[in-house]
Amino acid sequence: MRRKKMYPELIALGGAATRPQNGEKRPPIGGSAILLRYGEFGFLSDCGAYQARGKALEKETEQVIFDYKTIGGEYKIPIVKSLMNYLKQEDTLLPAKSDSILPDFSILNKVRYLIILLHHGHHDHVGGLPVLRKMLAGKGIRPIILATAPTRDFCKQAWTDQLKIMANKGQRSGYDRIMMYKLLKEIQIVNPGQTLSFGPFDITLIHAGHILGALSALVKVAEKKVFFTSDISFNNPLIPGATICSLDNVGKLDYLVSEFTYGKQRKHISKETESNRLINDVRKTLEEGGKVLIPALSIERVEIIFEALRQAGITKRWPVYINGLSAKISAVTYVRYGIIDSEIEKHFVENINQSYTIARSNNACVMIAPAGMMGGGWSVYFGSQWASDAKNLIAFTCYQIKGSPGYKLLTMKRGNELKLGDENICLRAKIRKYSLSAHASGEELEAMIERLKPKKTLLVHGEEAQIDNFVRSSVKNAEKMIVGKRYTI
Ligand SMILES: [Zn+2]
Incomplete structure (x- = not known):
């Protein structure tokens, strides 16, 4: 009997559009995990988790103490001495229910040999791995896991955050700290420029420019070439420690799987223009005696904003605070890699009491705090305290998904009411948005497609309506990738 010819195929487990008949409708951003399968072999591009609704801050008065632990004998990562304090402190987005935060791992059923590349350390790209690792162990599969050293550091941050969130809600996270540390040790450290072979796959790693340690990947299999951008940036000189993406060694492609966050x-x-606009507005608000809240992503955005404020002399003239444990851990990581100055640590809010004092004070100041969309964490609390005063400014610096409190604030009229955290606020403060995004623009994505000339482009990690628009209006052979659909290469 003749065997059927085998073709590689691409399947999204998450991070793409969902068909309503697949059951629960999930957001198209979050839970990034795209499989390239060839027979029993799989290459998994990212293994993220979804983020969902926030929860009110819990009162906690004790200080969180940092210590350092050496992992794998190579480098140090910050740990928190007082775990219980850490677990009680609330500063990130919360999942609606534990099992709803994961991509559809059942799609991996036919895979016996798996290599996983964590492209960068954002939660939506790495948050699903501990649970997947446990599931695979139950089936006797030991995946090879690749990441750069900074991505491994950020993984610890993302996974610990997730544990803390689940513990807060009394939910089972599917893994514990011991498993997490074992998993961190299993990660094989890779670097941009390397090519690795695994079964039928040749995987070349390329700087993605998105954050410190971010990678894109070119994968060759069965004489086909697929390029996974993950999150990518071609032109953002402000990102600390990131090298922008160069497509010089990618060549012509069969398939391109590209993000569309800002497409x-x-x-x-x-x-630079956006950063200057932010600085000018911050300075004007402070000079007029107002307070500035800058909701920020923990990793990379906090550092960009702080550096911009420092270089403009604002950190010398007015109090500038950084709040939220994940933001502090991220900043410490950047300091440890020698990318930013340790001065940033002097600006950490030390404990919850200090947060309340700052919120109630009449003094002009700047508060940089996660979450970036105000879906949870300290940005919600400070938003609830400061949004009703016309002197104040809330400055958004990252993507605001539809339905998030950030999106609502940006689109609502002054004088209207909104529930933020536990408070009903009447919006009077100035609400502005600054594009400091570490993602490619639509124009840049189109230029990439034009240059690489893939036979097909699958767009992921973007709003569905915007992707549909882009596909209709401008780009040939591009389509919206759908979770669970098989794309034969
Ligand atoms: Zn990202």
Whole structure:
């Protein structure tokens, strides 16, 4: 009997559009995990988790103490001495229910040999791995897991956050700290420029420019070439420690799997111009005696914003605070890699009491705090305290998904009411948005597609309507990737 010819296929487990008949409708951003399968072999591009609704801050008065632990004998990672304090402190987005935060791992059923590349350390790209690792162990599969050293550091941050969140809600996270540390040790450290072979796959790693340690990947299998951008940036000189993506060694492609987070924003916006606009607005607000809240992503955005404020002399003239444990851990990581100055640590809010004092004080100041969309964490609390005063400014610096409190604030009229955390606020403060995004613009994505000339482009990690628009109006052979659908290469 003749055997059927085997073709590689791409299948999204998460991080793409969902068909309503697949059951629960999930957001198209979050839970990034794209499988390239060839027979029993799989290459998994990212293994993220979804983020969902926030929860009110819990009162906690004790200080969190940092210590350092050496992992794998190579480098140090910050740990928190007082775990119980850490577990009680609330500063990130919360999943609606534990099992709803994961991509559809059942799609991996036919895979016996798996290599997983964690492209960068954001939660939506790495948060699903501990549970997947446990599931695979139950089936006797030991995956090879690849990441850069900074991504491994950020993984610890993302996974610990997730444990803390689940513990807060009395939910089972599917893994514990011992498993997490074992998993961190299992990660094989890789670097941009390397090519690795695994079964039928040749995997070349390329700087993605998105955050410190971020990678894109070119994968060759059965004489086909697939390029996974994950999150990518071609032009953001402000990102500390990141090397922008160069497509010089990618060549012509069969398939391109590309992010579309900011694809709707056609033109590339100069980050320097946006950063200057932010600085000017912050300075004006402070000079007029107002307070500034900058909701920020923990990893990379906090550092960009702080550096911009420091270089503009604002940190010398006015109090500038950084709040939220994940933001502090991220900043410590950047300091440890020698990318930013340790001065940032002097600006950490030390404990919850200090947060309340700052919130009630009449003094002009700047508070940088996660979460970036105000879906949870300290940005919600400070938003609830400061949004009703016309002197104040809330400055958003990252993507605001539809339905998030950040999106609502940006689109609502002044004088209207909104529930933020436990408070009903009447919006009077100035609400502005600054594009400091570490993602490619629509124009840049189109130029990439034009240059690489893939036979097909699958768009992921973007709003569905915007992807549909882009596909209709401008780009040949591009389509919206759908979770669970098989794309034969
Ligand atoms: Zn990212």
